[in-house]
Amino acid sequence: MRVTTTRAAGRQPLRRLLLCGAAIASVLAPGIGAAASDAYPPVTDARLANAASDNGWLMYRRDYTSSGYAPFKDINTGNVTKLKVAFDYESGLKTGHEAAPIVNGNMMFITTPKNQLIALDATSGKVLWKYVHDLSKVGLKTICCDVVNRGVALYGDDVYMATLDNYVVALDAKTGKVKWQEKLQAPDVGYAMTLAPLIVKGKVVVGVSGGEYGARGFIEALDAKTGKMAWKTHTIPAPNEPGGDTWPKGAYKTGGGAAWLTGTYDAETDTLFWGVGNPGPWLATLRPGKNLYTDSVIAMNPDSGKVKWHYQYTPNDTWDYDGTNETVMVDITHDGKPYKAIVSASRNGWFYAIDRTNGKLIYAEKFAHATSVSHFENGEPVTDDDKRPTVDKEIFTCPSFLGGKNWWPISVSPETHMAYVPTLHSCMTMKGGTVNYKAGLPFLGESFKVVHDPDNKNWGAVQAIDLNTGKQVWNYESALPWSDGTLATAGGLVFSGSADGYFMAFDAKTGKVLWKSDKLSSGIIGVPTTYRVNGKQYVAVWAGWGGGIPIWGGDMVPEVMDIPVGGHLYVFSLQ
Template sequence: MDKHFSRFILKALAAATLLNCAGMAAAAEADYAPVTDARLKNAATDDGWLMYRRDYTSRGYAPFKTIDTSNVANLKPAWDWKSDFDMGHEAPPIVNGDYMFVTTPKNNLIAFQASTGKQLWKYEHDLSEVGLKTICCDVVNRGVALYGDKVYMATLDNHVVALDAKTGKVIWNESLNAADVGYAMTLAPLVVKGKVIVGVSGGEYGARGFVEALDAETGKQVWKQHTVPLPGEPGGDTWPKGAAETGGGAAWLTGSYDAETDTLFWGVGNPGPWLATLRPGDNLYTDSVIAMNPDSGKIKWHYQYTPNDTWDYDGTNETVLTDITYKGKEHKALVSASRNGWFYAIDRNDGKLIYAEKFATATSITGFDANGKAITDPEKRPTVDKEVFTCPSFLGGKNWWPISVSPDTHMAYVPTLHTCMTMKGAAVSYKAGLPFLGETFLVKRDPAFPNHWGSVQAIDLNTGKQAWEFPSELPWNGGMLTTAGGLLFSGSADGYLYAFDAKTGKVLWQSPKMASGVLGVPSTWTVNGKQYVGVFAGWGGGVPIWGGEMAKDPKVRNIPLGGHLYVFSL
C-alpha cells in the first residue's frame, strides 16, 4: 500500500475515533433531559418522579399501570443499595430519565442509574464544623429538587447547594442562616418559575420561621417571607409584646403550587414556647397553611388549624390540591390530615373551611365556629399547675409522613398514629440554641385503640369520612404512594413495603423483609417502558426519641436501624 495513502487512512481513522468519542460524550450528556418549567408544570404525566411529591399538587399519585392489581404479586427486587448511616432515612427517590437522586442523613447526595442501581456520583456536604445540637428529631433530609441541569439540596447547616446533575460538581452553595443557633433545614426544596423555594426548621428552639426563594441559576435571594409577623405587620397583633421574635412557626415541609391561580401553599409549624399561657393570642401564622405569591412571597390568605397551639400540633403537614364535591357543591380544594387529629378540606382560592372531620381521637379541638375557626377545650390546656391528658399526642394523628390522593378512587390515604399524652407546663426562658418548650410530656396509648399504635386509612374526599382501615400493631410512619394501576404503596415499621388494593384496602403484595423499619417516602418511575417502585428503609426520626410509652414498647424498641434503599419491578 502506498505510504501516503496509509498515512491518510491512519489520519482518517484517528479523526473518526475522535469524532466518535466526542459523539459518545455528547450523547452521554444528552441523555440527561433538562428539567424545564414546562416539564415541572406537567410533572404529573412525566415518566420520572421530578419532585418530592411528584407534581405541584403534592398528591403522590402516578399514572402508571404496568404494575397493577392483577400482577403486583409478582413484584421482585430489582436492585438495592446500603447507606453509611443507621438512622432515619426519609427521602423519596427523585428520578429524571434514567438518573436517580437520593439523600441520606447528614446531607449526602447520591446519583444512580435508576434502572440498574449503578452509582454515578456522590456528594458529601461538609458538616465537620457544625455541632448539629439544634437539630430536632434526627439529622434527616427529605430529598432534592431538579431544575435545568441542576439538582438542589437544603442542608442541616442552613445552606442550599446546587450541583451539576450529571457530574455532582458544585455550581453554587449559599448560606441562608447561621448553624447551631436554632435553625436547620431538612425539607426537599420546591422549584417554581426559576426559583428554589425552601423553609426552615427550628420551632422547638425559638427560631422565627421563614420561607425563602433563591434564584435557581445564581443562588441569590429573591424574597424571604417570615411566618411570624412582628408588631405593625398584618397578624402582628396576635402576639404579646416581644414574643414574635422567638415565636417559632417553622416551615419545615415542602409546599405545593397551583399554576392556575399562581399561588404557592406552605404549611407553618408550632409556636414557641410550647406553653401557650406565655403567649396569649392566636399567634399567626403558626399552625397554619399560608397562600403566597410565588414572585414576591407576599401572603394572600391563611387558614389556621390550631389557634394558640399549646400541644405542638403544627400545621406543616402537606397541602394536597384536589377537586371535591361536598354536599352537592364542587370545590377547588386543599386537603390536609393535621397533627391535631382532624382531616381538613379548605377552599384553595380563599382559605375558607369546607369541612373538617376527625380521622384520629381528638379531644383538644372539639369543633369549629361559624367562621371555620377551631374551638379548643380549655380543660385540655396545660399550665404550670395543671397536668392534662389529651389526644392526639404531640406526635399527632399524623406526623410529617405524607398522605396520597388518588383521582381514580377519590380517596386520601393517611398514615395514622393512635396516641394520646399527658402534658404539664414548666418554667422556661429563651436562650439561643437551647430548647424552648416550657412543657413536660409523655406519649401514651390511645385507650380507643388498645391493640395498635398505627393504621393506614382511606378517607372519602367528598365526605371526609373513613372508607377503610388497615390496623397496625406498630406505628405506621411510612409515606403513601398511589398509582393508576389501582394500588397504594406504603412501608411499615417492621420492614416491609406493602401494596394495597386502593379501593378496598386488601393487601395484594408484601415485599421480602427489609433491613430496617420504613420512614421513607416511596416513589415510582418508568425507564424504557418498565415501571419501578423504590423506598428507603431506615428507622429513626422523632418516634424513637420522643415516643414515650410507644418508644418503650419492646416491639417498637427492637425495630432495627439501618439505611437501605430498595427498588422493585416485575
C-alpha cells in the first residue's frame, strides 16, 4: 500500500503541514505492518542512556559518548576469518553512501543519497517499508559535498531524518507513515542538512551544512513528538552576543560555521557538545579576528541551547579546516592526572584532548603532517603567518583542506584505551582572490590545489592513538585515501573499509589485518555498525563511493575516479 502526505511551505501547525505542499511517499511491504509492530521495542530515554550495552545500534555513534564501540565478542580475533556476507541490499543510486545503519530489535533503518529511508529486517534484509522524500522541486545546487545523508535517530516508536531541503521528518518506525515534518530553512540559498539527528531529553537536535556558501550556521532542537522548535542557537554570534566582537562589522551574517555532524551528550553534566565548521569566506584577510565559534567545539545547555564554553581548534581559519569532527567522551590520565575529556582528530592535523568540564586543553599532538597550526601557547593554537594566503601570495601547507581526517568518525576502545583514526596524507597550494557574497553561490575567495604529502608515499592510513598521551601506537598505510569511519568491538577488532572496496578487520592492539572481505561492489565511505539479534552478531556497512574525495581530490589521485559507484549495503555474520 502507498501512504502519501504533504510538505508545508513553512512552519505551520501539524494539521496544515499534512494538507499542503508537494507529495512525499512511504511504501509499506504487504503483510508486514503487524509483525513489525509486535517486534519493535520502544526507544525510551532509559534505553538511549544505556545504548552502549544495547543489542541494537540505537544512534549514529552507538551511544551518547560517540564512542563507535560495541561490547560484543561473538565475532572476535579468533573467528573473524569466518565472516561472510549474510545479505546485501542495493539502493540503485550512484552517489556517495555515508549513512550508519541503525538497528532496534529486528528492524534496521538505512538512508541513501537524496533522502530515501528504508526499513529492513535486520537478519534477512527483507524490505519492510521505504520512504522517498520529495526533492523534485529542489535544485540541490548548494549541497557540499555530494547529496549524502548520514542516518537517522530513533525515539519512542518514531524514526527521524534530516533532509537536503532542510526538513526534519518524523515517521512511524513500524510503518513508515509520516507523523510530522518541519521546515527549518529555505533550500537552494546555501543551507542543507546531511547529518544524523541526535535525540536528547525528548528533543531532536540537528545542525545545518552550508559553510562554503556563507550560510550562517545554527543548531536547532525540535520537540520529538510535535516538531515544534524548542531552541535555536546560531554558531556565529551577533554583535551583541558573547563572541560577536571577534568578527568585523556585519560579517556574522555570512560567517559560515556550519554544524553538519552529529554531536555528543554528557548526561553527568547535562552538556551537549557540538562541532562547528569553517568561517566564510575562506580567505581570512577579509574577516580579521578569531571568528568565533567557527572551527570550535561548543558546549551547550540541552534545555536552552545556551553556550557554556567553547574551544577553538583553528583561530581565524583560512584553510577550511572546520571543527565539526566528532568529539568522543573518554576518561584519561595525562601526566599522572585524571581528566574527564573529549577527544577529537581535527582536520588541521592535530589530535586534541579537552577537559569536558571546562573546555581547557589537556594536550594536542600531531597525527598527520600539520604546518598551518604550528604550536600551542597557554593552551591555545598558534597559526603560522607564512602559511596564510593573500591575493598576492600563494602558499603551500599541510594538511590540505580535506584534512588529516575529514568527517569519517573515529572509534575508541575501553579495552585498549586507544582511538582508531582514519587518516589522509595530503597537502595543498592555496592563493587568495576576490569574492562577493550572493546567496546560493560559493563564498570562498581562494583558489587551491590538493597535492601529495611529500613526507609520505601513500595517500591514507588507519592509525591507533594512545588516549592518555595522544601518541601513535600502530599505523596501517594505504596507497589510496582512507575515507571510512572505524568501528571497535570487545572482540578485539577494529572494522573499516577501503576506497578500493574491501571491508577489513584489524587487531585492535597491533593493527594486524586479520580479515579482508572479497572485493565489494564499490569503494567504502559508509559508517560501519554492529548489532545482535537472537544471540547472533552482525556487522553492517554501506559500500557506495562518492563524497568529497572524488569531487575535490580527483586530480590528486586519478585512481579514485575509476572506482565503481553504486550503493550496496553489506551485512556480515559468522558462517
